[in-house]
Amino acid sequence: MDNETITIYDVAREAGVSMATVSRVVNGNQNVKETTRRKVLDVIERLDYRPNAVARGLASKKTTTVGVVIPDIANSYFASLARGIDDIATMYKYNIVIANSDGDDNKEINVVNTLLAKQVDGLVFLGHDLSDKIRAEFSRTRTPIVLAGAVDHENQIPSVNIDYNKATKEATLVLGKHSQKIALISGPMVNAINGKERLVGYQAALKELNQTFSEGLVFETNYSFNDGVKLAERVKISGATAAIVSDDEVAVGLLNGLVDRGVKIPEEFEIITANDSVITEFTRPTLSSIEQPLYDLGAVSMRLLTKMMHKEEVSEKSIILPHGIVMRGSTK
């Protein structure tokens, strides 16, 4: 009663050739006479035949699909990376299956496993420092994996990053020109996005500034606008007069929270945020930021992954993209 799924056999029969031939024209194999090619193409059109990618995947052991593990697709930073990834993936005829990990170690392992079960040809892993468990998981699969905006401290897995340590240090030094008390607003410390690098850079800068490191100036958040807003009061009380923030949404919240409390920015309080996503221009004053090529981080990592999937030689496994500091309204 329903339209049966039509297969390569149907096309073959209808066109009076073997399925092998149909397969050849579908796959652009040159060894087909032009006339039969036409004939087959016609039938394909007429029958509205659409090759079954699953069967194809089973037979060829390639799915033309890559998995993307992402902490939160609704976060503009990750969304930008995702966009870069998808564009390049599309360019190379890959599709993307996205799985939110919420930055949770266990969920990460979970989604990585289901992604691998789905036989993705490759994996892009976003956002977190690698936990030992996940690294173990990665090490026993042949599936190519690339980290984007995430560092592997063992330096085993190919990755695309900026130098978070250096960038954070530079940003902190900028704030140090006018501030004696600089706060560090990070993600959840146990598992922050490049948290260690950032902390190290921050501390190195403090040392150079002859400022003492104080736990009381380090604040943890869960990467959300509201976290930033809520933090404003605590930060104000801490006596800090500047902050380096690890996530743009948090920074926007903090800035607005501070402004709403009558704090003058940048006169009384300076902020530099970390990701230079579009939202840094949404506020007044606008947010100064570590400048990083978000889209490119995604795009380059996907490009790297395609090379690995195609078994091309990759000279550089740990790609560091250039960064900078954009001075906008939240710094003097």
Add this chain to the structure above:
Amino acid sequence: MDNETITIYDVAREAGVSMATVSRVVNGNQNVKETTRRKVLDVIERLDYRPNAVARGLASKKTTTVGVVIPDIANSYFASLARGIDDIATMYKYNIVIANSDGDDNKEINVVNTLLAKQVDGLVFLGHDLSDKIRAEFSRTRTPIVLAGAVDHENQIPSVNIDYNKATKEATLVLGKHSQKIALISGPMVNAINGKERLVGYQAALKELNQTFSEGLVFETNYSFNDGVKLAERVKISGATAAIVSDDEVAVGLLNGLVDRGVKIPEEFEIITANDSVITEFTRPTLSSIEQPLYDLGAVSMRLLTKMMHKEEVSEKSIILPHGIVMRGSTK
């Protein structure tokens, strides 16, 4: 030389049972003696066996994967919907393959086809009024499809929306209290997100306000922050003293562009935007908005899709979620 891919046969041999039995325990079939189940589970663990989802998909004709066609994942409005979709999908054990369409008719058709070729169990289509071509494509597939934040004027395809017409009318009426010239900032007119509904609602409100509709007060954009910024000058020149905007990023740009030009908001110019995404709170003043349950739009549509995929009866095919108007800083 490498770790061979290990299959259900390996497990069967190693456990001294048939592959059917292994399949049973993997799929949680109850007809397995507890002791053999244990035995099999042990071997699975020991061999680190991971069922091949592709083979499974071919044999069972189910991929536990749903396709999501999205205009731009980097847009916070769509990203919110996507998050809702993914959460519910995960809850029901589905994965999501995302494809950006850029709101382009041809790309849409393209990605829909590759998604269908991949045998997704269902499809969520975001963002646009349906073109005839895409509707034709949809009508000749058995794959369940749900529209989220997109209306089908033929009312054939299940969808989850708010009443854009009514919401736009209400918002326009609010602006009409203080303004004689209300601009409508839409997406690309040919293919705007629910563009027709919004235009109709806008015009209905004008009529009720005894204001005349003028082409000069309708502005098209491409849904980006920068479009909004650029538009500020033109809108100002047009003499409008209020605007209803179809996209939050555009609204943010417009607001900032206006503020930067010395326009006082809301005193001299009022704005109501359309999507109530987080970024409406990023600006100062904050943006008043049509209020809509973004996450729920995604979540509900995915829930509806699961029902369809499981062949459950669905009573209501066109779900309208409630909306409201949030008055924030950009209105008097």
Add this chain to the structure above:
DNA sequence: TTGTAGGCGTTATCAT
């Protein structure tokens, strides 16, 4: 409760 065997829709290897 467990095993056997026939698909699922392609690709890919050999022949012809």
Add this chain to the structure above:
DNA sequence: ATGATAACGCCTACAA
């Protein structure tokens, strides 16, 4: 240039 015919890894009646 074209056609048989095995895989590919699993599910699922059907038997036992």
